[in-house]
Amino acid sequence: MTFEIISLPACTPSNLFVTWTTSVNLAAGPVPGGKAVKGFTFVAQGGTTYTPAFPTLAGGDLDVTANFVVSGKTYSVSTEARTATKSLRILGKNPTKAQVQQAVDGRATPANWPSGTNYDYHVILRKILYVETNLLSIGAGGYNQFYRGDGANGGYPAWNTGGDNGVGISQVTDNPPKLSNVWNWRANLAAGLARFDSDKLGYGLTYPTTLAKNQNFKDAVAAVNQNRAFAAKPALLVKIPAWTPDQRVEVAIRAYNGAAGIDSLGIHILHEFELQKGSNGLLDLRVDEAKFVGMAIWSRVPEARRKDSLGKPIGDPAYVRHVLEAPSA
DSSP states (O other): OOEEOOOOOTTOOTTOOEEEEEEEEEOOOSSTTOOOEEEEEEEEEESSEEOOOOSOOOSEEEOOEEEEEETTEEEEEEGGGSGGGTTEEEOOOOOOHHHHHHHHHTSOOOTTSOTTOSSOHHHHHHHHHHHHHHSSSSSSSSOOSBOOSSSTTTTSBOBOSSSSOOBTTTTBOOSSOOHHHHHOHHHHHHHHHHHIIIIIHHHHHHHHHHHHTOHHHHHHHHHHHHHHHHTTOOOOEEEOOOOOHHHHHHHHHHHHHOOOSOOTTSOSOOOSEEEOBOTTSSBOEEEETTTTEEEEOEEEOOGGGOBOTTSOBOSOTTHHHHHHHSOOO
């Protein structure tokens, strides 16, 4: 693409030196949930002919406007003003299933992947990537960085409509969205799975210990011991067991979709598992009366519980089930 100043005022000096400033604004595109991406500006200097060398250009609708000043007067020209350049467009192409699986299988299993789990790291990643965009109404099947088909949305990035900036094959979220994650499926996949490895798998190691220090848990233990005192029984030392290796994997899967909600203790986070309570509202415990120790019990949160105060589902209530049931190849 070249811009040329073909007519200038008679008073223009023959040794005219022009500074061209190019600003690139990356709009969301016409798709549902689309978000604008932060643009950039660069400057070039020269004569009356200018061919912008874009340092970064990914995809979408291209509308270029050139503004310049000569002898104090501002001029402007735009690709939208010419029929031949009115609809400049670069659309994305989805990777093949084989490409996605090759990219996943090339990742090293992280050190914090639970030892002894029955789940395979690479299989779980493939399933997550399949589910992330299979749930969007963008075409049949998963592994989508872009909308499928030849319709109005075809070739544009696959955004979710939840307002969290989730986009692409891994539905990675950034605020503001990053250009590479919007248009480059490999960058998107790497960013999303890196967060799974670090943030999401990390919950399984730390949360049970963190929960034991929470005041809501301490209050629940106090209620148990108060009830025992009424029955003339000694107080218990209540412990929280670590999650099993398989539970840790399922907690990480749930965390990838989000763990919003309120658990059985009134804590504003709802992992795949919560501490079980009985019909009396007290913690269910496996009690060793000889040692006066009670072990709390983890139970899976029912899918029907994953709703907000208005009864609207939070994220995908069945996300873990959907992932585990998804095809892995």
